[in-house]
Amino acid sequence: MSVDAPAAPRRAARSRTGVVLVVLVVLAATAAVVGLLATWPGEDRRPDTGFVDVEVERLSATVVGSRWDTCDGTVEDMEPDGSVPQTVRCLHVSAEVGAGASAGTTVEVIATSGLTRADVPPGTGIVLEHYPADQNGDEVWAWGDFRRGVPLTTFALAFALVTVLVAGMRGLRALVGLAVAFGVLAVHLVPALVQGQPALVATLSAATVVVVVVLYLAHGFSLRTTTALLGTLGGLVLVTVLGVVGAHVAHLHPGSTEDTYQLARLLGDDGVRILQGVFLSGVVLAGIGVLNDVTITQASAVFELRAADPAASWRTLLARGMRIGRDHIASTVYTIAFAYAGASMPVLLLLELYDQPLGQTLTSGAFAEQVVSTLAGSIGLVLAIPLTTAVAAVAAVRLAPARISGGHRH
Numbered sequence: 246m247s248v249d250a251p252a253a254p255r256r257a258a259r260s261r262t263g264v265v266l267v268v269l270v271v272l273a274a275t276a277a278v279v280g281l282l283a284t285w286p287g288e289d290r291r292p293d294t295g296f297v298d299v300e301v302e303r304l305s306a307t308v309v310g311s312r313w314d315t316c317d318g319t320v321e322d323m324e325p326d327g328s329v330p331q332t333v334r335c336l337h338v339s340a341e342v343g344a345g346a347s348a349g350t351t352v353e354v355i356a357t358s359g360l361t362r363a364d365v366p367p368g369t370g371i372v373l374e375h376y377p378a379d380q381n382g383d384e385v386w387a388w389g390d391f392r393r394g395v396p397l398t399t400f401a402l403a404f405a406l407v408t409v410l411v412a413g414m415r416g417l418r419a420l421v422g423l424a425v426a427f428g429v430l431a432v433h434l435v436p437a438l439v440q441g442q443p444a445l446v447a448t449l450s451a452a453t454v455v456v457v458v459v460l461y462l463a464h465g466f467s468l469r470t471t472t473a474l475l476g477t478l479g480g481l482v483l484v485t486v487l488g489v490v491g492a493h494v495a496h497l498h499p500g501s502t503e504d505t506y507q508l509a510r511l512l513g514d515d516g517v518r519i520l521q522g523v524f525l526s527g528v529v530l531a532g533i534g535v536l537n538d539v540t541i542t543q544a545s546a547v548f549e550l551r552a553a554d555p556a557a558s559w560r561t562l563l564a565r566g567m568r569i570g571r572d573h574i575a576s577t578v579y580t581i582a583f584a585y586a587g588a589s590m591p592v593l594l595l596l597e598l599y600d601q602p603l604g605q606t607l608t609s610g611a612f613a614e615q616v617v618s619t620l621a622g623s624i625g626l627v628l629a630i631p632l633t634t635a636v637a638a639v640a641a642v643r644l645a646p647a648r649i650s651g652g653h654r655h
Contacts, residue, residue: 266472266475266644267471274453274457276450276453277450277451277453278454279450280449280450281433281450281451281454283446283450284443284446284450286433286436286440287440300377301374301375301376303375303389304345304373304375305342305370305392306340306342306343306352306373307341307343307368307369308338308339308369308370309339309340310339310367311338311339311362312336312339312362313334313336313337313362314337315332315334316333316334316335335355335356336355336356336361336365337354337355338356338371339352339353340371347375352373353386354373354388357388369391370395371388371389372392408420415464421462422458422463423459425458430451433447434448438523438526441519443522444519444525445489445522445526445529448522448529449481455533456474456478456481457474459537460473460477461474464541469545469637471640472633472636472637472640473540473541474540475633476543476630476633476634476636477629477633479632479633480532480540480633481529481536483628483629484532484536484621484624484626485525485528487620487621488524488528488618488621489525491617491620492521492524495613495617497614497617528618528621531618532621532626535577535581535622535626539573539629539633540629540630540633542573543630544633544636546569546570547638547641548637551641558642559638559639559642559643562634562638562641563634566634566637567631567634570630570631573630574627574630578623578626578627581622581626586615589615
């Protein structure tokens with residue numbers, strides 16, 4: 246039987262388009278694996294910070310009582326000048342040790358500042374720090390923290406249960422992907438950054454592996470997932486480039502906050518260089534979640550438009566998809582801005598207390614990092630939507646059949 250002449254070029258075009266999509270995904274995944282191996286942390290996962298490793302036991306305990314008392318407020322080796330009170334009010338907490346060789350023993354410690362008796366009623370679970378006896382024969386017990394294992398585990402299980410009940414197996418696969426993502430961060434990225442591995446290579450490699458695994462695991466091996474993946478990877482590249490340019494032109498210097506200054510000091514001679522990479526790594530990681538959301542939504546919208554109108558051209562699908570994308574942009578930009586604002590709320594409060602002019606506040610070092618992060622993520626997000634829509638429109642017309650179902654496979 247002869248082949249319809251117009252059908253042959255269409256099949257050839259579909260074949261070329263499919264090959265291009267597969268090659269792009271394979272190249273990205275291969276490059277990510279190579280980068281992952283090249284920046285894999287060595288056996289010595291932590292640099293020498295100069296701190297002495299003091300043997301300390303962290304033991305669970307249960308509060309049996311508390312009382313207010315006065316404590317010495319002066320600082321050792323500092324002459325009193327009237328600026329620091331000689332005595333302060335402090336909360337003494339009695340707790341029964343529940344683990345270790347001292348189980349059953351009741352000890353008294355001074356609670357951390359800011360706590361009241363209402364915060365530590367009898368029965369409250371806490372963690373105590375036990376320092377063994379020194380050369381003078383004295384052992385020390387100190388307040389550690391609250392025991393939060395049970396409530397945090399309960400919240401996590403509630404989140405997992407709700408996700409599975411609402412989203413079914415897709416929700417379960419998403420949870421598995423989330424666990425894989427955090428595993429990559431904990432095993433590879435964080436130790437690699439601490440050891441001074443190239444931050445952009447390590448971060449982009451880890452982010453690409455996470456995106457590939459999470460998207461295919463949560464949404465399946467389908468044409469729309471592949472187009473969303475390519476849009477997400479393109480958005481990550483844009484966010485990375487914008488973060489590098491923004492950090493350079495804004496003269497962002499690590500150590501603008503107390504936490505980053507302390508981290509730079511602990512990391513030693515390479516502290517400043519490592520922190521520059523940490524900032525860029527944070528910009529990239531912050532963009533993964535939102536990019537994943539908008540790209541998979543845009544890809545699904547385009548394929549649904551194609552299913553509703555099988556005769557639509559890729560230009561028509563692009564125009565209709567961008568009408569949806571513009572609404573998505575308008576809402577998602579707020580999501581990024583308020584997410585960064587919520588994370589930097591203590592900085593905002595401090596700047597408000599300093600009563601500085603608005604222009605000086607927005608351009609200060611601590612605030613400028615958040616501004617650059619927000620703008621880099623927002624621009625990358627906005628540009629990723631037309632990119633994903635265009636790729637999905639072409640793929641839907643050239644690769645998908647006239648009748649499209651959500652389960653279409655490669």
